[in-house]
Amino acid sequence: MSIFAVPAGWLKAPHGAERTWLAIALLWCLVLSVMMPYWHLKGKQTSSGEAYDVEPGEFNARVEKFVRDGKVDVRNGIPVVEAPPGGHAYLIGRSWTWYPILKLKKGVEYKLHVSSLDFQHGFSLQGKAGQGLNMNFSVLPGYDHVLTITPTSAGEFNIICNEFCGMGHEKMTGLIVVEE
Template identity: 45%
Template sequence: MAITPPQNRIWWNEPIHKIEMSWIVIAFLWGLFMFFFMIAWHFIGEQNLSTETYRINPDKYVEKVEAFAEKWQVGEEEGVPVVRPPAGEDVFLLARLWEWWPILELKKDQSYRIHMSSADWQHGFSLQPTNINIQVHPGYEHILILTPTESGEFSIVCNEYCGIGHHQMTGRIRVTE
């Protein structure tokens, strides 16, 4: 109940003031612009991720990643293999409680097909400080074509809550000249 109710209780029949109507029209047109711009940005933005995804048995994927890491391992950091595949090679990343495995060393300006999947739960692949975000599901192998354009160390952060150790789930990609 209002403190001072309107004189005319059927408020939706009241005329709309010109200023209020202009704001309604502006908001509606802005909404239409944003809707159509999202569609246009898909074509002109050159940021679209690959839609290449396959169904896979999580245990088989773990075996593929372990074979890949063993083949191209060049070192180890804190029990995690450091892997340096040749340019153009298929690269495999595994998400599992609570790590991205292995650490990758890639060459600048070389293209790689990065395969990623989860061994257990849904995880998020967020490559920082770039703006690449993918949900990674067990049973699905996601393939991303990546061409690093600057050298340095990039962090992989899980951005989908995956349990008590979620805040510690990180990985690394190093890009060298």
């Protein structure tokens, strides 16, 4: 009975079906433990957490330079910036938009720097319906979060914000355009 005090002698090894289940459960936990290092070495997706201290003003200055150097178009009043292939791309999360619109090439690796100028935001990349593409990363003020990213599909991909950042959070969107 679980509600009564138990006399001495309860400390004994399990046996029978209970022992079998313990062994199976322990093995399964080892499988779970091995999968993450395995994917780290063999898989193509991981969150390395690479980040650097940055003042919001300083990050903003880098983004403005990035926009000046690579602006190729303007959509809905927001600059469209082509990142140098294999180079650095910058993205600001701020209340309540992702800035600027990025233009990338499929199959090319970029260092994507993401930071916030105000609150915490959630970078959430959205594929089109049926594409099965959704990737999410935290964006914090003061942190230059570096994602080493390679788009593997072409098209237009929305970014939405999935970390509550105050009134207006629900309309915080952005765009990444990937060309073949």
